[in-house]
Amino acid sequence: MIVIRDWLRLKPWEKLLIVTSENHMPEAEVLRHCAHRRSKRVDLMVVEKRGKHVGIFFDHHEDVFDGYQAVIGATDYSLVTTKATKRAIRRGSKFLSLPLSTNNGKSMLSYRFMMMDTKKSKMMAGIIMKYLNSSSVIHVRTKLGTDLKLYKRNRRAGFFNGVVKDGNGFSSASIEVYVPIEETKTEGILVPDGSLGYIGRVEDPFHIYLEKGRITEIEMTREGERLKEYMSDFHDSGIYVASELGIGLNSYAKCRGNSYIEDESAYGTFHIGVGRNIALGGVHEANGHFDLVAKRPDIYVDNRKIIERGKIIIPEPEFF
Missing domain, CATH: 3.40.50 (Rossmann fold)
Structure with a gap:
């Protein structure tokens, strides 16, 4: 219901x-x-x-x-x-x-993260989007080695909280802020330590290298090999394009690799979406889209830090 x-x-x-x-x-x-x-x-x-x-x-x-x-x-x-x-x-x-x-046989409709207060998530999104939409460069770092620069000229941030009215008729069970980043400009290193989208939980973090908006190299650990095999099965070079930055807003959600939607929604995480982004406000076509999730980021917008170790640090309501 x-x-x-x-x-x-x-x-x-x-x-x-x-x-x-x-x-x-x-x-x-x-x-x-x-x-x-x-x-x-x-x-x-x-x-x-x-x-x-x-x-x-x-x-x-x-x-x-x-x-x-x-x-x-x-x-x-x-x-x-x-x-x-x-x-x-x-x-x-x-x-x-x-x-x-899901990866554990449990119906997603029974997960507790579905209970997230949509008004609270909308308020959280509004705070973050205010700063994202007034910036042009986003810098993301983590203690494990993520160091990414993403660009969003002429791109607007949006948010999902399940409520289609809040999304002007369009929403997702993934409770997050998203940015359809410029598809040819992302540079740096991503170290996912949360989940690999539908593949599931990351047991051992590894390095993914990006140049001019594309994944150019995946570290060949066991996890890296899983990701490379999964991506090659799309039979589309467009799947290697970094096309979205997402920031999780669901304080009920946990990033455990059991549910794709729960992982990318979890408060304290961010994700890089690869592949198609046309419905998010981008221009990139591909055979699919999925997200690579990492935990506890520091996020800067035009050199102003708005998230520290996954927590919003800009002015926020008392109940956070």
Whole structure:
């Protein structure tokens, strides 16, 4: 009911489409049951493709959501950066990204991080976005060796907190601030020590090198080899482009590698999104998008520190 009532805010006259896959049918049925308490016009679409390539169909069929006023993407992977989603948002439909992939067999709908106060996360986002949107260069460092410079000329930060109204009709279960960074300028080193997106938890941190916006080298540890194999399976050089900076806002979430959405949402983490970013306000196309998560960053905007060891240090409300 959090998803249907509080996040999507489904109205009786709205027709809803829930996009899912066979392995998430129990969750989709629960969502449909809850939705029927608010609207009788609820359809299910079950996609055949699973995993990282699920978005291809929604790139090839941009008009697939045209008959609906609300859509929930409840497959394994996010549909948020697909062309069909972009078209739906442009046409005024609500879209909620709810990727249900987990690595421990536990339904994402049962995770405690779903209980995060959306008003609090919106307030947190507003504080950070104020400084991001008045800056042009972002510098991220960690004690483990991350040292990245990212650029955002003519790019605006946004945020997700689940509530589609707060996102002007578009949101994600990932509670975060995001910036669609300039795709050709990121320079430096990323040392992920949280998770590797859908792959799961990082056991041993390793180095990823970026030049002119692209991953140019991955340290060949066991973890590095896992990431390299995963990325090569996209069969698209565009997946190596750094296209997003994300900052987690969910104080209920923990970065444990069990849930992709929980990992990237966790307060005290940041992530670099690679691959497509068109739905976030960028211009880069690719066969997919996923995030590399690291913990306890120091983040500077135009040389002003706004986050220290993962904690917001700019003026903030008393309840933080």
